[in-house]
Amino acid sequence: MSVDTVKQPNWFSRLAHPGQFLAWSRYLVWPLAIATLLSFAIGLWFAFFNSPEDYQMGDMVRVMYVHVPNAWLSQLVYGVMAVSALGTLVWRHPLADVANKAAAPLGAVFTALALYTGSLWGRPTWGTFWEWDGRMTSTLVLLLIYLGIIALWRAFDDQLKAGRIVAIVTLVGALNIPVIKFSVDWWNTLHQPASVFTASGPKMPASILTPLLVMMLAFTLLFALLQVVRMRTEILRRRAETLSRQAALQGAAK
Amino acid sequence: MTAFRALIGRDLKLAFRAGGEALTLVLFFVMVAVIVPFAIGPDRPQLTRLAPAIVWIAAFLSMLLGLDRLFRNDDEDGSLTLLRHANLPLEAVVAAKVIAHWLVTALPLLLATPVLALLLSMSWAQWGQTVLALLIGTPALVSFGALGAAVTVGLRRGGLIAPVLILPLSIPVMIFGVGMLDPLAGSGATLFLIALSLVVTAFSPFAAALALRVAGE
Numbered sequence: 139m140s141v142d143t144v145k146q147p148n149w150f151s152r153l154a155h156p157g158q159f160l161a162w163s164r165y166l167v168w169p170l171a172i173a174t175l176l177s178f179a180i181g182l183w184f185a186f187f188n189s190p191e192d193y194q195m196g197d198m199v200r201v202m203y204v205h206v207p208n209a210w211l212s213q214l215v216y217g218v219m220a221v222s223a224l225g226t227l228v229w230r231h232p233l234a235d236v237a238n239k240a241a242a243p244l245g246a247v248f249t250a251l252a253l254y255t256g257s258l259w260g261r262p263t264w265g266t267f268w269e270w271d272g273r274m275t276s277t278l279v280l281l282l283i284y285l286g287i288i289a290l291w292r293a294f295d296d297q298l299k300a301g302r303i304v305a306i307v308t309l310v311g312a313l314n315i316p317v318i319k320f321s322v323d324w325w326n327t328l329h330q331p332a333s334v335f336t337a338s339g340p341k342m343p344a345s346i347l348t349p350l351l352v353m354m355l356a357f358t359l360l361f362a363l364l365q366v367v368r369m370r371t372e373i374l375r376r377r378a379e380t381l382s383r384q385a386a387l388q389g390a391a392k
Numbered sequence: 393m394t395a396f397r398a399l400i401g402r403d404l405k406l407a408f409r410a411g412g413e414a415l416t417l418v419l420f421f422v423m424v425a426v427i428v429p430f431a432i433g434p435d436r437p438q439l440t441r442l443a444p445a446i447v448w449i450a451a452f453l454s455m456l457l458g459l460d461r462l463f464r465n466d467d468e469d470g471s472l473t474l475l476r477h478a479n480l481p482l483e484a485v486v487a488a489k490v491i492a493h494w495l496v497t498a499l500p501l502l503l504a505t506p507v508l509a510l511l512l513s514m515s516w517a518q519w520g521q522t523v524l525a526l527l528i529g530t531p532a533l534v535s536f537g538a539l540g541a542a543v544t545v546g547l548r549r550g551g552l553i554a555p556v557l558i559l560p561l562s563i564p565v566m567i568f569g570v571g572m573l574d575p576l577a578g579s580g581a582t583l584f585l586i587a588l589s590l591v592v593t594a595f596s597p598f599a600a601a602l603a604l605r606v607a608g609e
Contacts, residue, residue, distance in 0.1 A: 227602075282560040289556055293547050302606045303543050307557060310539060310599055314561050317588065321564035324584075325571070 154233050156373045163366050170363040177356035184349030201259040203349055207357035208252035212280060215245030215361065219287075220312040223305035233369070235301025238308060239291055240368035244361060246284035253277055272323040279318050283311050297376065395480045396488050403492030406465075417458050418500045424450035425508045436513045443512035444522045444573050448566060450508070451501055451526055452533070456555040458497045459537035462489060463545045463604065472545075476608055482601040490531075490538045490597065498530035521573050525585065529569040532589040535596035536562045542600035546607040564588055 185203040192199035219241045225234030256274065257267040268274070287304060294300030407414055428446045429439060466472040475485045502523055509519040540554035547553065565588060571581035 279560045279563055286553075286557040286560065289553055290543070293544070293549060293553050299546070299606060299609065303603055306599055306603050306606070307539075307543055311561065314564075317564050318560070321567045321584070324580075325567045 154231055156232055156236070159233055160370060160373055163370055166366055167363070167370075170359060170366065174356060174359040174363050177352060177359055181349055181352035181356045184352055188345075189349045190343075190345050198259065198262050199346075201255055202346075203353045205252060205255040205259055206350060207354045208248050208255060209277065210354055211357055211361055212245060212249035212252050212277060214358070215241050215248060216280065216284075216312065216315070218365075219245065219308050223308035223312075226301050226305040227309070235298070235305065236369050236372050237365070238301065238304060239297075240365055240372055242284060242288050242291060244364055244368070246281060246288060248357075248361070249277060249281040249284055253281065272319075272325070275325075276315075276319045276322045279322070280315065283315070287311070395478070396484055399475075399480070399485060399488040400492045400495075403489060404495060407492070407496040413458075413461065414496050414500050417454050417497055418504045420457060421450050421454040421501050421504055422507055424453055425511060429512070439512050440514060440518070443509070443514040444518060444525075445570055446512060447505060447508050447522050447526070448570050451498075451530065452562070452566060454501060455497065455530065455533045455537055456558065458493075459534075459541050459554060459558070460551045462493050462538055462541035464541070467545050472604070473608065476604065482604060483597045486538060486542070486597040486600045486604070490534055490593070493538070494531060494534045498526075498534060501530075502526055518573065521578075525569045525572040525582075528572075528582070528585050528589050529565050532565045532585075532592040533562055535592045536565075538600045539596050539603070542603040542607070545604065565592075 181203065185200055189200070189203075191197055219238050222231075222234040222237040222241070225231035226238065253274070256277075260269065261267050287307060290304055290307060291300055294303070425446055428442075432438065432442070463472060466475065476482055478485065480488075505519065505523055505526070508514075509516075509522075514522070536558050537554070540558035543557065544551075544554045565585070568581045568585035568588060572578050572585060574581065
């Protein structure tokens with residue numbers, strides 16, 4: 139006799155089942171891809187043809203439309219990873235470690251692109267590719283943290299154990315990033331202060347803000363698309379590994 | 393508390409009786425500081441100016457080099473499994489090992505700093521401040537190191553990954569540690585370094601113990 143104490147799966151945990159995820163996320167890929175392409179088309183058209191030149195920087199100001207979205211994503215992706223780390227440690231959510239693993243290289247690439255476009259922008263406007271100022275330095279440290287997390291993921295054979303260990307490191311990093319940011323700011327500040335998200339609203343004319351926001355949306359959609367595709371790939375890869383292990387077991391039993 | 397003290401005593405005994413690892417680490421620490429003048433030239437005023445930074449870099453590298461010893465030996469001979477099932481909570485075990493590790497690896501470095509002060513032509517005031525900064529900052533370095541060692545304890549090729557993981561996280565320790573010698577902002581940096589060191593030392597045993605539990609599953 140057994141008393142049925144197992145909770146019936148609600149819609150949320152059904153959503154989380156890897157097989158279910160594969161089934162419903164299939165219908166997410168193409169709409170996301172189309173939305174990404176559309177918003178990139180609109181954003182790039184705004185950025186190239188329908189936004190004013192800066193009175194000092196001229197056409198160089200258009201670098202901003204790729205630089206700022208990448209910098210925004212470099213932090214958003216870490217946020218996603220921190221949330222998925224909580225999911226791994228607290229709820230042992232079966233998709234959370236997959237999400238963390240999928241997001242780490244994406245975050246590293248977006249951070250590297252933010253640094254790269256920043257230095258391309260810095261050369262003509264500040265006269266140098268690299269300056270040891272607060273925000274650039276903390277972005278560089280963020281990139282190092284991403285790379286460390288990727289290295290840790292690759293060092294483990296057992297992916298389930300790796301997921302929980304990496305989750306601990308991700309959370310410690312998330313707690314530490316504000317400290318690093320503060321200490322680096324304390325250490326040196328040259329960069330212009332924040333100008334999009336301030337308490338008194340954006341300090342930019344709408345002609346620049348519109349293309350910037352569209353490009354930020356486009357890059358965020360791109361991240362969402364790549365994240366879903368990478369998670370699907372990772373689940374399929376794990377499934378393939380399990381199948382080949384089962385095949386090897388059966389082969390050994392014969 | 394007896395078990396806690398016994399654990400510290402055990403780690404100290406192991407460090408003193410088996411191989412002179414603490415001495416090797418001190419040797420490495422001094423050697424890093426010795427090769428720097430070869431790289432930047434024997435100009436005394438310049439050396440004086442850079443000396444605290446050189447001492448900090450040397451201490452940083454020595455701590456990273458030594459942190460692999462923190463849990464690996466215990467994991468390999470199985471005593472870590474025993475400690476996991478001991479009456480003492482694993483967090484306290486980690487805290488005891490962190491204290492012992494600090495006594496074995498960080499304290500000898502502090503004792504070796506007069507040699508570096510001489511070699512790098514530091515003034516006595518500069519030396520005193522550097523030692524104070526190291527005294528405040530090294531517990532934070534050891535605690536970050538404990539986390540890195542705990543996270544990579546199950547890995548055969550973990551020896552290189554732990555420093556790579558820990559280095560970016562410990563940048564604030566370095567910044568405030570060297571910042572303490574700044575004549576203008578030094579007092580602020582001192583307070584920040586103390587705060588950072590206290591917080592990290594208090595929290596890292598919990599994170600490291602969690603990682604050890606996961607690794608041992």
